[in-house]
Amino acid sequence: MTCREFEYFAPASVGQCTALLKTYGSRAKILAGGMSLIPVMKLRLGAPAYLIDINGISGLDYIRETRDSLRIGALTRHHALETSSLVRRKEPLLAETAAWIGDPQVRNRGTIGGALVHADPSGDWGATILAMRGEMKLRGPARERVIAADNFFVDTFTSAAKGNELLVEVRIPVPRRRSGGSYMKLERKSGDFATVGVATQISLDEEGVCDYAGIGLTAVGMTNIRAKGAEAALLGKVPTDSTIEDAAEAASEDASPMSDPLRGSVEYKKAMTKVFTRRGLQLAVKRAKGVA
Amino acid sequence: MAKRAPKSSKKRGKKARHVKVSLNGSIFEADVEPRLLLVDLIRDVAGLTGTHVGCDTSNCGACTVLVDGQSVKSCSMFAVQVNGSKVQTIEGLAEDGDLHPMQSAFWENHGLQCGFCTPGMIIQASWLLKQNPNPTDDQIRAGISGNLCRCTGYVNIVKSIKAAAKEMRR
Numbered sequence: 289m290t291c292r293e294f295e296y297f298a299p300a301s302v303g304q305c306t307a308l309l310k311t312y313g314s315r316a317k318i319l320a321g322g323m324s325l326i327p328v329m330k331l332r333l334g335a336p337a338y339l340i341d342i343n344g345i346s347g348l349d350y351i352r353e354t355r356d357s358l359r360i361g362a363l364t365r366h367h368a369l370e371t372s373s374l375v376r377r378k379e380p381l382l383a384e385t386a387a388w389i390g391d392p393q394v395r396n397r398g399t400i401g402g403a404l405v406h407a408d409p410s411g412d413w414g415a416t417i418l419a420m421r422g423e424m425k426l427r428g429p430a431r432e433r434v435i436a437a438d439n440f441f442v443d444t445f446t447s448a449a450k451g452n453e454l455l456v457e458v459r460i461p462v463p464r465r466r467s468g469g470s471y472m473k474l475e476r477k478s479g480d481f482a483t484v485g486v487a488t489q490i491s492l493d494e495e496g497v498c499d500y501a502g503i504g505l506t507a508v509g510m511t512n513i514r515a516k517g518a519e520a521a522l523l524g525k526v527p528t529d530s531t532i533e534d535a536a537e538a539a540s541e542d543a544s545p546m547s548d549p550l551r552g553s554v555e556y557k558k559a560m561t562k563v564f565t566r567r568g569l570q571l572a573v574k575r576a577k578g579v580a
Numbered sequence: 581m582a583k584r585a586p587k588s589s590k591k592r593g594k595k596a597r598h599v600k601v602s603l604n605g606s607i608f609e610a611d612v613e614p615r616l617l618l619v620d621l622i623r624d625v626a627g628l629t630g631t632h633v634g635c636d637t638s639n640c641g642a643c644t645v646l647v648d649g650q651s652v653k654s655c656s657m658f659a660v661q662v663n664g665s666k667v668q669t670i671e672g673l674a675e676d677g678d679l680h681p682m683q684s685a686f687w688e689n690h691g692l693q694c695g696f697c698t699p700g701m702i703i704q705a706s707w708l709l710k711q712n713p714n715p716t717d718d719q720i721r722a723g724i725s726g727n728l729c730r731c732t733g734y735v736n737i738v739k740s741i742k743a744a745a746k747e748m749r750r
Contacts, residue, residue: 289636296597296614296660319661326656327638330617339614341661391726393641393704396650397657478725479639 291326292335298344302454305342306429309452312338318454319343320363320402323394348401348456351375358382360458362401370395378462380575381469381489385416388471391479401455404440407447407511414441414512415487415504416471417458425457426450434459441511464500467491468575470568473506474560476551482507483551484560486539488568490522492576498522503535503565508543508557515542518565527573536566599663603628604672612659618652619643621659622669630670630699634728641727644700645669651707653726670699673706682706682744691740693731701727705741713749717742 299305309316316338319325328334342348348363351372358379360369369375370386389395389403389412403413404424417424417437424435426449440448449455463469469489473482485506493499501522503515518539525531545557552560574580596611603626610625622631622645633655634642643655646668673680682702685691692698701724708715708723715723720738729737 291615293613293615295595296658298660298663322656322658322661323638326658330636330638330655339658343661391641392708392723393644393651393653393726394638397652 321398418504419502685744
């Protein structure tokens with residue numbers, strides 16, 4: 289279908305953008321990659337009267353290293369995160385997640401910031417950002433604020449970003465020594481949304497005891513979910529097949545999927561959450577030990 | 581006394597915007613509605629119908645073109661977004677009447693049947709080889725995972741891309 293009519297702005301700066309947001313408020317939508325927004329508009333599921341295209345704003349597309357984090361500009365494309373040697377070295381879970389998003393053309397346009405604010409419960413980034421305890425920096429007309437991942441995914445397609453705020457940066461702590469992670473996605477076909485997606489990030493201390501566990505879930509809740517029960521099943525223990533099995537079982541309890549004719553029943557999705565959490569943790573542990 | 585139109589009938593922005601783009605190496609300009617899709621600019625306004633509309637749901641990749649060297653689905657961009665950019669379509673591949681090696685490879689290796697997916701496939705494959713001039717079969721399959729073909733089962737498409745890669749590495 290054709291979109292409804294809208295007025296189009298292409299601001300050259302964040303300041304111009306927030307001024308436009310101040311003027312048009314909830315009648316406006318930000319256009320970043322457009323890989324979620326434009327299909328929504330073509331189906332007329334959404335019809336913003338004002339579209340603010342931020343692709344011309346320079347200085348929002350970057351991957352920077354600080355002492356203990358990676359700072360990623362909100363306009364950074366999935367493809368850049370998939371292929372960046374810095375990301376692959378320092379935060380390989382990010383690169384692995386990016387590779388599962390959509391398809392190559394989608395990854396050329398889609399952005400991490402747009403995906404996070406879109407807050408699709410089937411979005412892949414949300415699970416990984418939760419698992420890695422990322423933070424989102426928002427800029428409004430008057431001030432900036434930083435929101436932790438745990439507080440960012442408010443409801444289905446609803447992030448904590450207010451209508452007059454622009455997400456400008458995503459901050460992700462660099463994992464400590466002896467860390468490993470994985471992103472695994474069950475999909476019906478190539479390029480599909482997840483039936484289930486699981487992001488895992490764990491760290492081991494000198495005795496091999498798990499001292500950090502981050503597990504995020506995709507497509508099994510009203511938002512991306514942090515599997516806190518699964519994390520608790522791992523913390524303070526040496527990860528064995530048995531503790532991983534407990535964590536996988538706990539993850540299926542943490543999940544609250546909906547039954548749907550396309551991707552399966554509640555029972556099936558919970559069962560797959562368990563399978564993919566188990567597989568993801570096994571791989572994460574191997575990577576943390578440096579044997580995978 | 582003048583009547584005031586009820587709020588619900590307030591007219592939406594209809595202002596035409598000027599788009600100036602380098603299209604297959606030549607400047608192309610038009611005044612368009614913001615909601616005009618890039619694929620419709622290419623097909624209906626510029627008259628280049630080699631780029632196809634396959635699905636309307638951003639799935640099939642038949643609309644794939646290059647924008648500033650990146651392969652994108654032109655059904656999922658607005659024409660106004662490419663103002664000032666370089667766009668390359670399937671019509672821009674051949675040089676001086678000589679087929680691009682990718683086009684020759686699809687011809688020689690029977691990489692198409694109905695041909696509907698083919699322009700998008702060729703454009704995407706040409707982008708893929710710029711990223712990776714010597715891809716494995718698996719890398720090729722992953723590289724064209726955004727392009728659907730209903731005819732071939734992809735076997736000869738992969739073969740064609742592999743052959744083109746070999747030719748282009750010479």
